[in-house]
Amino acid sequence: MGASFVAEQRVLYGDTDAMGIAYYANYLKWFEIGRTELFRLVGSSYQEVEVRGCFLPVYEAYCRYLKPARYDDIIHIETRFSFEGKARMRFYYRLFHKQSGFLLAEGYTVHVCTDEEGRPLKPPVYLKEMLQQMERVQGGNSSS
Amino acid sequence: MGASFVAEQRVLYGDTDAMGIAYYANYLKWFEIGRTELFRLVGSSYQEVEVRGCFLPVYEAYCRYLKPARYDDIIHIETRFSFEGKARMRFYYRLFHKQSGFLLAEGYTVHVCTDEEGRPLKPPVYLKEMLQQMERVQGGNSSS
Amino acid sequence: MGASFVAEQRVLYGDTDAMGIAYYANYLKWFEIGRTELFRLVGSSYQEVEVRGCFLPVYEAYCRYLKPARYDDIIHIETRFSFEGKARMRFYYRLFHKQSGFLLAEGYTVHVCTDEEGRPLKPPVYLKEMLQQMERVQGGNSSS
Amino acid sequence: MGASFVAEQRVLYGDTDAMGIAYYANYLKWFEIGRTELFRLVGSSYQEVEVRGCFLPVYEAYCRYLKPARYDDIIHIETRFSFEGKARMRFYYRLFHKQSGFLLAEGYTVHVCTDEEGRPLKPPVYLKEMLQQMERVQGGNSSS
Numbered sequence: 218m219g220a221s222f223v224a225e226q227r228v229l230y231g232d233t234d235a236m237g238i239a240y241y242a243n244y245l246k247w248f249e250i251g252r253t254e255l256f257r258l259v260g261s262s263y264q265e266v267e268v269r270g271c272f273l274p275v276y277e278a279y280c281r282y283l284k285p286a287r288y289d290d291i292i293h294i295e296t297r298f299s300f301e302g303k304a305r306m307r308f309y310y311r312l313f314h315k316q317s318g319f320l321l322a323e324g325y326t327v328h329v330c331t332d333e334e335g336r337p338l339k340p341p342v343y344l345k346e347m348l349q350q351m352e353r354v355q356g357g358n359s360s361s
Numbered sequence: 362m363g364a365s366f367v368a369e370q371r372v373l374y375g376d377t378d379a380m381g382i383a384y385y386a387n388y389l390k391w392f393e394i395g396r397t398e399l400f401r402l403v404g405s406s407y408q409e410v411e412v413r414g415c416f417l418p419v420y421e422a423y424c425r426y427l428k429p430a431r432y433d434d435i436i437h438i439e440t441r442f443s444f445e446g447k448a449r450m451r452f453y454y455r456l457f458h459k460q461s462g463f464l465l466a467e468g469y470t471v472h473v474c475t476d477e478e479g480r481p482l483k484p485p486v487y488l489k490e491m492l493q494q495m496e497r498v499q500g501g502n503s504s505s
Numbered sequence: 506m507g508a509s510f511v512a513e514q515r516v517l518y519g520d521t522d523a524m525g526i527a528y529y530a531n532y533l534k535w536f537e538i539g540r541t542e543l544f545r546l547v548g549s550s551y552q553e554v555e556v557r558g559c560f561l562p563v564y565e566a567y568c569r570y571l572k573p574a575r576y577d578d579i580i581h582i583e584t585r586f587s588f589e590g591k592a593r594m595r596f597y598y599r600l601f602h603k604q605s606g607f608l609l610a611e612g613y614t615v616h617v618c619t620d621e622e623g624r625p626l627k628p629p630v631y632l633k634e635m636l637q638q639m640e641r642v643q644g645g646n647s648s649s
Numbered sequence: 650m651g652a653s654f655v656a657e658q659r660v661l662y663g664d665t666d667a668m669g670i671a672y673y674a675n676y677l678k679w680f681e682i683g684r685t686e687l688f689r690l691v692g693s694s695y696q697e698v699e700v701r702g703c704f705l706p707v708y709e710a711y712c713r714y715l716k717p718a719r720y721d722d723i724i725h726i727e728t729r730f731s732f733e734g735k736a737r738m739r740f741y742y743r744l745f746h747k748q749s750g751f752l753l754a755e756g757y758t759v760h761v762c763t764d765e766e767g768r769p770l771k772p773p774v775y776l777k778e779m780l781q782q783m784e785r786v787q788g789g790n791s792s793s
Contacts, residue, residue, distance in 0.1 A: 227685075229685070230522050230523060230681055231522060231528045231678045235518060235523070237523045240518065241418075241419040246663045249386075274382070275426055277424070278423070279423045279424075281420065282422075285479060288523050288696060289685075289695070335429060373538065374537055374672065375672045379669045381667045382667075384663045386663055390517060397515075397577075408577045432667050433551075524704060529677060529706075529707040530674045530677035534674055537674075563673040565713050567709070567711045567712075568711075569708065570708055570709070573706070623717060
């Protein structure tokens with residue numbers, strides 16, 4: 218059983234807000250880091266996907282905030298992937314506080330496949346294979 | 362029949378990404394503008410709520426992205442409020458492209474009430490009354 | 506004697522940091538709002554400049570932070586323009602606290618003119634005329 | 650001869666703008682990463698400084714943009730420190746493109762020392778010693 222990839226990112230001062238905790242929109246940036254590193258884990262990159270003519274804009278994003286992330290915390294970003302029908306892709310994220318192991322937040326993003334002009338595109342074979350590989354590397358739980 | 366409040370915001374260069382469209386995390390900032398202006402519509406401000414000892418951190422956030430917002434577009438932010446049980450507050454947002462009237466995105470945020478240390482707090486009377494007033498000003502649809 | 510244009514922007518929660526004041530990088534976004542509105546003041550827009558094939562990337566940016574901007578403050582953004590030699594453009598900014606009139610920050614950005622690929626470009630006539638018009642509308646001081 | 654510390658950060662999609670390059674305000678976030686890691690290099694953290702009652706808000710920030718940083722680039726952040734008189738602290742930054750070694754940008758931030766309320770504070774002994782140590786670890790050039 219494989220493990221979903223864990224990327225990490227430190228909370229910057231610029232990520233926090235006047236409540237002294239990370240601003241809620243910034244979690245979506247950490248989600249981006251998670252899915253980006255998942256592409257790298259299967260030997261590619263999201264950039265390569267774009268170079269080959271596919272764009273994966275976000276169609277839906279959801280986050281549940283369980284415990285606040287604070288300045289200088291290290292966030293572990295666990296990411297999983299699954300197909301959603303033939304044309305949609307879903308990434309799941311869990312953000313953990315590195316030192317304590319606490320689950321800070323969890324959520325997902327749903328993506329569609331388009332060409333450079335934003336027109337819907339059937340995911341080409343190379344992309345499908347890359348994403349199927351992402352599904353395979355997962356199965357376990359590697360939360361810190 | 363009242364109308365939900367419409368705030369507006371122009372898409373900055375700094376809001377866009379290399380896809381040439383607004384980055385998905387920035388929609389949550391526009392949601393913030395929407396709910397902030399709703400507090401002002403009922404004669405108060407979120408700042409006043411904090412000064413009086415209540416904080417309303419985000420517990421859940423969701424956005425569905427229907428059409429891309431682009432550089433220099435003016436976004437109309439329509440916001441509605443409803444209670445969710447006794448202790449949770451839900452704001453609904455619809456973002457419209459000002460000129461065309463197209464719905465660009467819609468979503469919601471769920472908030473809880475806490476004290477300054479982040480401990481759960483039963484919403485005090487003044488906050489409840491303020492939020493009930495928010496519920497009342499709505500009922501219609503003022504989308505551009 | 507004309508007046509330099511004053512745009513305004515409210516400080517969002519997402520603009521603040523754990524120090525309870527606006528994060529220093531966000532002032533550069535407010536600078537962007539200032540220069541964008543200056544293009545509009547002379548009957549054009551930065552977008553139109555791009556559509557006609559010119560890009561004005563930032564070559565230098567400077568900001569001096571005099572008083573902190575806080576959550577929910579309204580910032581008045583005063584912007585002036587001047588040529589710097591033949592190929593560089595300089596925008597000056599002063600950010601004022603709307604209610605008190607206090608000067609919060611001041612700074613500048615220097616821009617160069619390039620084509621879409623980032624290659625240096627001699628500013629075309631229509632751009633020069635637009636920028637000369639920007640120089641002319643100024644001369645006074647419209648700080649709140 | 651010591652070496653100034655090199656932190657690294659990958660350019661996110663959310664860091665880029667419609668010009669396809671990193672948005673100019675985001676360089677100041679990378680500067681923050683640089684100085685934060687310099688505190689860690691001398692065995693402390695900026696957070697600890699705050700816990701002990703000192704805040705170091707930014708008084709000036711400057712950046713010169715030499716070559717654009719692009720999506721997925723890895724940025725090497727070289728940071729140096731020097732005192733500026735008795736009460737001001739200056740951090741210098743150079744951002745390099747990791748793979749090519751090209752200098753992308755350089756700049757500085759000047760900081761003052763204040764208490765939690767933002768009142769000027771003479772830097773206490775522990776902070777002075779920490780910063781003197783920062784000056785000592787430097788002297789060479791560790792650019793990638």
